[in-house]
Every structure is written in structure tokens, then in C-alpha cells.
Amino acid sequence: MRVIIAAILILFAGPAFAADSCEAQIPSSLKVALAKAFPKFRPPLASDNLEEDIEFI
Incomplete structure (x- = not known):
């Protein structure tokens, strides 16, 4: 049940991220x-890195 709830939250929270x-x-x-x-973790975000370490193509 937790997996289903997490999946729904991820799908509906997509536009927010x-x-x-x-x-x-x-x-x-x-x-x-x-x-x-990995239910206790989230995918990486660009904000996890220092600005000078991020290269946008």
C-alpha cells in the first residue's frame, strides 16, 4: 500500500518539481x-549541488 501511495504522490507532485x-x-x-x-530517499535535484558544479547544456 505504501508503494502505491508513494507512486501516486510522485506522479502528482511531478509538476511541482x-x-x-x-x-x-x-x-x-x-x-x-x-x-x-528506496522509500526513505528522493531522486537527486540540481539544488543538491553547488551552483559552480552544475553545467547546463
């Missing part, structure tokens, strides 16, 4: 798999 360049590159199917495998 869409501004992040890292999050936008992760397919939704991978997000669901990550949430299932």
Missing part, C-alpha cells in the same frame, strides 16, 4: 521504481 533540471530528466517509470526500492 518540474523546474528542477535533474528531476525533469528522470522517466516516471524510474521514479516509481526508485520510490519502491
